Amino acid sequence: MARQTLIAGNWKMNLNHLEAIALVQKIAFGLPEKYYAKVEVAVLPPFTDIRSIQTLVDGDKLLLKYGAQDISPHDSGAYTGDVSGPMLAKLGCSYVTVGHSERREYHGETDEQVNKKVKAALKHGITPILCLGEQLEVREAGTHVQHCTDQLVAGLKGLKADAVAKVVVAYEPVWAIGTGKVATPADAQEVCAALRKQLAAAFGDDVAATVRVLYGGSVKSGSIGDLVAQNDVDGALVGGASLQGEEFTKLCAMA
Numbered sequence: 001m002a003r004q005t006l007i008a009g010n011w012k013m014n015l016n017h018l019e020a021i022a023l024v025q026k027i028a029f030g031l032p033e034k035y036y037a038k039v040e041v042a043v044l045p046p047f048t049d050i051r052s053i054q055t056l057v058d059g060d061k062l063l064l065k066y067g068a069q070d071i072s073p074h075d076s077g078a079y080t081g082d083v084s085g086p087m088l089a090k091l092g093c094s095y096v097t098v099g100h101s102e103r104r105e106y107h108g109e110t111d112e113q114v115n116k117k118v119k120a121a122l123k124h125g126i127t128p129i130l131c132l133g134e135q136l137e138v139r140e141a142g143t144h145v146q147h148c149t150d151q152l153v154a155g156l157k158g159l160k161a162d163a164v165a166k167v168v169v170a171y172e173p174v175w176a177i178g179t180g181k182v183a184t185p186a187d188a189q190e191v192c193a194a195l196r197k198q199l200a201a202a203f204g205d206d207v208a209a210t211v212r213v214l215y216g217g218s219v220k221s222g223s224i225g226d227l228v229a230q231n232d233v234d235g236a237l238v239g240g241a242s243l244q245g246e247e248f249t250k251l252c253a254m255a
């Protein structure tokens with residue numbers, strides 16, 4: 001089954017809600033409708049921007065999808081500062097990144113918490129983009145494939161095959177995020193193929209053939225073509241380049 005390419009822009013902690021409107025307008029202007037038949041495009045802004053983007057996307061009937069960068073494992077309650085699945089669903093979020101390396105590193109998120117967040121997203125009809133990837137020392141030790149498949153197994157623990165089929169996986173080597181050092185297409189393919197093999201072993205060939213596996217880490221318009229040409233790379237999670245309207249639309253058009 002053909003998997004539609006997905007390009008998701010992770011804005012991280014950048015742009016207020018007015019700047020968000022300006023960037024979404026630029027993206028909408030730069031990507032005419034015909035592109036969306038081949039490539040699905042999503043933006044993942046900070047929580048504070050989502051309502052503005054929802055209004056813009058709904059009002060202008062834009063084909064652009066949007067989502068969030070984190071989700072609470074809980075539906076509601078005394079969890080100061082957190083934002084829940086029902087809140088994100090009400091805002092029309094299609095996607096949420098879970099387990100981004102910056103959350104694992106700066107917020108100490110464990111595989112167990114990541115797993116709970118994947119489940120919370122699925123419970124509320126939001127597609128989790130399960131992020132995983134190795135640090136430089138792991139790659140240098142040559143254990144990166146095992147590291148990534150272990151993170152995948154932990155992130156999907158307790159899920160049935162039909163739920164896993166709805167998940168997006170993003171392979172993001174930590175040494176490539178925000179560093180300008182993009183993985184070679186062969187390096188990205190090696191890990192993405194191993195992740196798909198793991199999905200097949202645990203959940204069956206149909207699920208493995210359905211799940212989209214993205215690459216993330218310093219992707220730009222000049223590198224996306226060779227990455228998505230790999231058999232097991234179904235798109236990209238894009239950080240820095242997703243904040244520049246012209247570069248991001250060029251990247252989407254090249255995907």
Ligand code: PEP
Pocket residue numbers: 010012172176177178179180216217218219237238239240241
């Ligand atoms: C990211 O934050 O997920 C990311 C891939 O960032 P960058 O493209 O800036 O490396």
